[in-house]
Amino acid sequence: MQLTGKVILITGAKGGLGSFVTNAFLAAGAQVAGVSRSIRDADFDHxxxxxxxxxxxxxxxxxxxxxxxxxxxxxxxxxxxxxxxxAGGRSVAETNDETFEQMLDLNLRSFFYLARAVLPRMRAQGTGRLLAIGSRAAVEPVTTAAAYSASKAALVSLVRCIALENQDAGITANVILPGAIDTPANRAAMPEGDASKWVQPEQIASLLVYLAGEGSPQLNGAVIPFYGGAL
Structure with missing residues (x-):
């Protein structure tokens, strides 16, 4: 119960990856503030x-x-x-404004606004951890997914800036870059994929629990590849 007494704010707290992460933090003894557009206390029996x-x-x-x-x-x-x-499937020349803005909203702006709101309070506490899920595509962009790749690359830069700006206040910021994650949604979207090589969500959850704890103060500004068996 290494996180007993800690309060962890988790966005996207239910769903394919979110359910694993939320349950891992609850098992570690944390108080979890679970955030989603549609979420209820009854979603997790804890x-x-x-x-x-x-x-x-x-x-x-x-x-x-x-x-x-x-x-x-x-x-x-x-x-x-x-x-x-x-969102993907089109070249840069074919990507419309709606798709580009959607990727920026979901993958970049949401974290920027949240970090900007919470950082002054963490600095007052003298401690804090900011953790984000990026994507392998942030550092290995792929064709027909430019808006997605660019938004995740910008997220990486944002996390590293936060780490640099707040290292004086006991605050760390790190980002994990998973490959394909073995979730029901991804299995449905990629039925021909080799799921045996995909990243297991419970492994990401375990790493996030470690990074959120007091045992990782020197791991800061890290961009952590997490590719499973698909190297």
Missing amino acids: SSFHAFPAQLSTAGKSGVLVDEVFGRLGRVDAVVHLLGGY
Whole structure:
């Protein structure tokens, strides 16, 4: 129970990866503030789970969320940002504005607004962890997914900037870059893929629990590849 007494804010707290991550933090003894557009306390049968329905598309909504979490739980020791999305299948020349903005909203702006809202409070605490899920495509871009790849690459730069700017305050920021994750949604979307080589979500969850704890203060600004068996 290495996170007993810690408050962990998890975006995208239910779903393919989110359910594994949320359960891992609950098992580690944390109080979890679970965020999703549609989420309820009953989604996780645990007294330490607290649902915060929210959409993180604007600065104002992120600020309200952070105020609510601090109001109910008193602090935030770590932000675990799982929220994201994928849209692809077209070249840069064919990518429309809606797709480009959607990728920026889901994969970049949501974390920027949330981090900007929570960082002053973490600095006042003198401690904090910011963790984000990027993508292998951030450093190994692929064709017909430029908006997705670019938004994830920008997320990596944002996380590293946060690490540099806040290392004086006991705050760390790290980003994990998984390959294909073995979730029901990915199996449905890629039925011909070799799921035996995909990243197991419980392994990502275990790493996030470690990074959120007190045992990793020198791991900061890290960009961590997590490719499973597909090297």
